[in-house]
Amino acid sequence: MDRDSESIKAMETHLAGTLKPVAPSREILRRLRRRIRIPARDEIVDRLHDWQRLWLVLGGVLSGGLAVLTVARAIFHLVGRRQVG
Numbered sequence: 001m002d003r004d005s006e007s008i009k010a011m012e013t014h015l016a017g018t019l020k021p022v023a024p025s026r027e028i029l030r031r032l033r034r035r036i037r038i039p040a041r042d043e044i045v046d047r048l049h050d051w052q053r054l055w056l057v058l059g060g061v062l063s064g065g066l067a068v069l070t071v072a073r074a075i076f077h078l079v080g081r082r083q084v085g
Contacts, residue, residue, distance in 0.1 A: 039047075048054070
C-alpha cells in the first residue's frame with residue numbers, strides 16, 4: 001500500500017512540474033460571460049411568484065414520471081411473464 005501511495009506522490013510531483021496553469025484568452029472569457037447569465041435576485045423572485053407556470057412545470061414533471069413508471073412496469077411485467085412461462 002505504501003508503494004502505491006509513493007508511486008502516486010511521485011507521479012503528482014512530476015505532473016505538478018510538467019503541467020503549468022494556462023490563462024484563457026480575454027475573448028474566451030468575454031464569450032463565456034455573455035453566454036452564462038445569472039439572473040438578478042428580483043428576476044428569480046418574480047419567476048417563483050408566477051404560480052401558474054410553477055404548477056404547469058410541476059404537473060408536467062409528475063405526469064412524465066408517472067408515464068415512465070407505467071412503461072417500465074409494463075415492460076417488467078411482459079419480460080417477467082416470458083421467463084416464467
